[in-house]
Amino acid sequence: MLSWVSKILRMKFLSLLGLLSVALVAGVLVSPSLTPSQAQQPAPSNPAATSPAATPTPGRVAGSAASPFGTQTPQGGLNIVVLDPAHGGTDPGARGTGGIRESEIVLDFAVQVRRALELQGFQVVQTRQGNENPSFDDRSATANAQRGAVFVTLHISSTGLPGTARVYVNSDLPPVANAGGLIPWDRAQAPFLGLSKAFGDLVQGFLAQRFKGSPDTAQSASVRQLRTTAAPAIAVEVSSVTVEDRADLDRMAPGVADAIARGTAAFKPSYVVPSTPGALP
Amino acid sequence: MTPSWKYWLIGGLAVAVLAAAIYFPILRRRVKRAARLQQQSEEQARRELTQPIPINPSDPRVKAKVFWVSDAIDSTLAPVTVELPLSNDPALRSKQVLNTLLAGPVDAELRTLPPDASLLAFYLLPDGTAIADFSEALATSIPSGIVSEQLAVNSITRTLEANVPQVQRLKILIHGQEVETLAGHLDLAGTFVVNTKVAQEPAKPTPTPSGTDKPASPAAAAKARAAVPGTLTATRAPGKLAQAESRP
Numbered sequence: 001m002l003s004w005v006s007k008i009l010r011m012k013f014l015s016l017l018g019l020l021s022v023a024l025v026a027g028v029l030v031s032p033s034l035t036p037s038q039a040q041q042p043a044p045s046n047p048a049a050t051s052p053a054a055t056p057t058p059g060r061v062a063g064s065a066a067s068p069f070g071t072q073t074p075q076g077g078l079n080i081v082v083l084d085p086a087h088g089g090t091d092p093g094a095r096g097t098g099g100i101r102e103s104e105i106v107l108d109f110a111v112q113v114r115r116a117l118e119l120q121g122f123q124v125v126q127t128r129q130g131n132e133n134p135s136f137d138d139r140s141a142t143a144n145a146q147r148g149a150v151f152v153t154l155h156i157s158s159t160g161l162p163g164t165a166r167v168y169v170n171s172d173l174p175p176v177a178n179a180g181g182l183i184p185w186d187r188a189q190a191p192f193l194g195l196s197k198a199f200g201d202l203v204q205g206f207l208a209q210r211f212k213g214s215p216d217t218a219q220s221a222s223v224r225q226l227r228t229t230a231a232p233a234i235a236v237e238v239s240s241v242t243v244e245d246r247a248d249l250d251r252m253a254p255g256v257a258d259a260i261a262r263g264t265a266a267f268k269p270s271y272v273v274p275s276t277p278g279a280l281p
Numbered sequence: 282m283t284p285s286w287k288y289w290l291i292g293g294l295a296v297a298v299l300a301a302a303i304y305f306p307i308l309r310r311r312v313k314r315a316a317r318l319q320q321q322s323e324e325q326a327r328r329e330l331t332q333p334i335p336i337n338p339s340d341p342r343v344k345a346k347v348f349w350v351s352d353a354i355d356s357t358l359a360p361v362t363v364e365l366p367l368s369n370d371p372a373l374r375s376k377q378v379l380n381t382l383l384a385g386p387v388d389a390e391l392r393t394l395p396p397d398a399s400l401l402a403f404y405l406l407p408d409g410t411a412i413a414d415f416s417e418a419l420a421t422s423i424p425s426g427i428v429s430e431q432l433a434v435n436s437i438t439r440t441l442e443a444n445v446p447q448v449q450r451l452k453i454l455i456h457g458q459e460v461e462t463l464a465g466h467l468d469l470a471g472t473f474v475v476n477t478k479v480a481q482e483p484a485k486p487t488p489t490p491s492g493t494d495k496p497a498s499p500a501a502a503a504k505a506r507a508a509v510p511g512t513l514t515a516t517r518a519p520g521k522l523a524q525a526e527s528r529p
Contacts, residue, residue, distance in 0.1 A: 045437070086465075094425040095467060102425070155466070158424030159432075161355040168427055186470070213355065221431045222468040224461060237427045 029160045071263040079124045080140055080149035084225065085110040094158040096241035103131070105249055109238070112253045113154065116261035125149070127233025129149040137185075140228040144188065150199060150262060150267070151233035153225050160239035162248065165211050165256060167204040167218040168235040169196040188230035195232040195271060203234060203263030210255040232271065236260065284290060340366040346443035347382050348436045350391040356428050358393070358436055360443065361386060371447040372405040378444045379403065379413065392437035395422030401456070409449030410472060411441065417456045423464050430467035440477045449476045 085106040087093035093102030107128075114124045125164045127148065134142075143151040160166070173190040183191065200218030208214045208278040218234065238256060243249055311380045336476075344362045351359035363381060368374045379400050385392045398419040404412045423433055434453070450472040460469050 091465065155427060157426035157428050159356070159426060159429045164355070166356075167429065221427055222434075222471075222473075223427060223466060224468040224470070225466075227468055227470075233429060239428075240426070 008096045021058065021264060030261045032058045045187060058279050059111045077263070078099060078122075078148045078150060079150050080125060080272050081117050081264055082127065082146060082149050082152065082231070083114060083117075084127040084139050084143075084153035084154055085240065086155045086225070088128050088131055091133050094156055095229050095241065097243060098246065100156075100241045100243070100246050100249070102156040103133075105130075105156050105241075105246070108153050108250070109256060112257040113152070113260050116254075116257035117264060120261045120265045122261075122264060129186065136225050137228055140188065140230075144228075144230045146231070149231050149241075150271075151226075151231045152203075153223075153235045155235060155237040156249065157237050157240040160237075161213050162216040162243050162263070163211055163241050163252065164237045165207045165236060165252070165259075166215060166221055167207065168221045168226075168237065169199045169200040169218050170233070171220045173220045173227065183230060185228055188228050189226050189233060192230065192232050196226070196234060197271065199232045199263065199267045200234040201268045203236065203260055206259035206262045207236075207256065208257055211252070232267070260269070331353075337368065338366055340368055342366050345378055345381065346440070347378065347386075348439040348443070349382075349386045349393055350432060350436075352388070352391055356432065358432060358439060367444070371445050372403060375405065375411060375413075375441060375445045375448060376400060376403045378440055379437065382440050393433050395419060397422055404458050405448065409447060409476070410452065411448045411450065411475070412452045413437070413456060414454040414457055420455045420460065420464055425464045425466065427466045430463045430465075433463065434467055434473060442475050443479070446476060449474070449477050 019130075028096050084104070087103035087106070089103075091103065093106070095101055107130075110126060114126070117124050126143060127134055127142050139153075140151075143149055157166075170189045170193060173193065175190065189196070197218060204215060204218045208216050221235075223235045226235060236256065238249065238252055241249075326352060342364050343366075345365045345367060346360040347363050348358040348360055351357045353359070365377065365381060367377055383394050383398060383400060385394070391394070395418050397416075399416045400413065401416055402412075402414040406412070419433075424430060437453070438451055441451065452472045453463075453469050455463075455469075463469055
């Protein structure tokens, strides 16, 4: 009788040991997807799962589709595009004689640019969704909080040959003194200037194909918005609010969107993103 | 009351009415003039206080190069030669060429700066840094946009570069104040490199005005190449962003 009891107890002990080892193996398999960097970042999404109908809030990744079990592996490289429709709120930007306001048109452009980028598999974060006017620093902060992001700010000019589009990268900035690995906020763009130029040239190349009279390469200018952005960053300016009919500008939106999406996709393989947001490239 | 007293009273009143009829129009004119003086803005008063720029006819007439918008190539600048009596004093000479730039070309379409903008003050420091203080109209009347704002600043820096070699860097103020942007796009926080041949590296952020129509200097290009890794890979040690200190 006692021998039967001891056998049953031994079997229970062995089964418990087995269950414990299975749990340990499962824990080891699951743990790599919970790194500290991921815990601080928006979870990388599966591009296929990105929903164009998703309406993210500013500063959050559109269409994120993280697994509830945390088993999704992070995708390396460039994944996120921070899209900045310039101006907004009390700042209408450039104004045309026919009542055209830059702040409204760039928001409409952003919808099409976003759709084109999502078709290329990128996540899109917008600095504003409606008629708000975040500060320059707030817009840069949205980009600087992302890992593996590029920044595109959209503008409509007051002058220039209508029907053309120009890409700008920030002018030369003094080299960053890397004291303790910190980048000064007001020169955050400095280490990224080379990357921004490469990115800008690609987008400008596609724009030049679509819009005759546009330059072949990106121009440099002291654009305030770009200076504090710690990512490859460009400004795209479409000419201009002086068109008689707003439809002339609306017709340019698909071409601009396509050029930005194709330029970003072409830039992706050449950009190895830093391990932490805002880190030096 | 005697009749003679009545005559004196009527006569006195008649004289008073006559005097008032003469004096009231004069008084009205004085009140109107005083009202006009009160309407003058602070900026107009400041402009009156600024010293007029003396043009000395005995100064040598030189062919100055002034940069306005090119009528041949879209959104670029082109030099126009203007014969002017220019002072040998660099600060005075800078004022003279900038006022010529502000006056604009014959074809108003080729202007780079608004017609109602004016130069309020100009200083030149011993290290070659110039400070140009423009009226508020430069920021409020300029067409908003990267290209138009860049053309405005480039026309100022290139006109100074062509005519006043002593000016190496330029800081632009609007009505005596440091502003973040010219009209929402172009960064005015730093100084602009004017003389690309001899300009030394300043301590503050230095947005250069190099752009569509002004190639960066070889030295600046070399510096940029040195600052940016040749390969587009993470070859440097990762770092964190510092929080904003000087600006919110």
